[in-house]
Amino acid sequence: MKFGVITFPGSNCDYDAYRAVKEVLGEEVEYLWHQDRDLREFDVVILPGGFSYGDYLRTGAIARFSAIMGAVKRFARSGGLVLGICNGFQILLEAGLLPGAMLRNRSLRFVCKYVYLRVENNSTPFTNAYKIGEVVKIPIAHSDGNYFADQTTVEESEKSNRVVFRYCSPGGELDDRHNPNGSLNFIAGIMNSRGNVMGMMPHPERATSQLLGSSDGRLVFESMYSYLSAKGRREVS
């Protein structure tokens, strides 16, 4: 099983993601450069958080034209797992691999804190290790995480169960006070129709140990591992 973590100019969570794969799963993981074009030997590609291209123009707007993004699109089309975290999520939105866009946080502030998320769908390659409705604690750190999409798109995502995580209270209720950025329908993470591309603003790679304040993010990595192991077994038999 091989994971790739893309480093764009300005990525700053690439090492965290790399370390999370190594520490949580002990699987092979390699850095990918934004100018690489070949992802054939990988099973998972992670677009990490950070400030690619200084967030100039719009978050993710320049990074989506990196050479590697053509390969990421082909990789996604062939069924490979793509996980975008924070700025990685913003890049996936700009690239059109996920629907919607990010607006400035409602507060106009950079928000860096632990938040609570409710697992809305656990039949995904990224969340199968969670229980449905489970409330997890994972940190966010962003200025532009206010998810927006037009009404038709949001209804489509809701109807087809593509909202994977929602911001919630510690008890799991959806209320405005626990929506840290103003996201539509409290959306913190969504996936594509095929279910192999997911973006989330919270940082699971920063919540892999109680020492860091929470280990709830580990299950994102463990989910991908069990999905790929099961897929491998199916392909062998």
Place this chain on the structure above:
Amino acid sequence: MSTSRKSRKAHLWRVDVSLKEGVLDPQGTTIRRALTDMGYENIKKVKSGKFFEIELDGDRAREAAKTLEEVCRKLLANPVIERYEIKRLK
């Protein structure tokens, strides 16, 4: 302005990008609130956005406008949330 006029001179254009109607504009809203607090109670709405001044070389105006349309769609604006307006300055 004549769009068919042949010109070898550089053109100067301006592109305005702003949030579409109905998309939450937290910056505009905050600025409007600040103005209200400052006593400008007749200011009802502020919309924030950004602009780009773009110089193009040699193209005819019509071609330049077409190029800029393309550039707006591909990069300068995100059609999910933003609209754009292209104007020739010189």
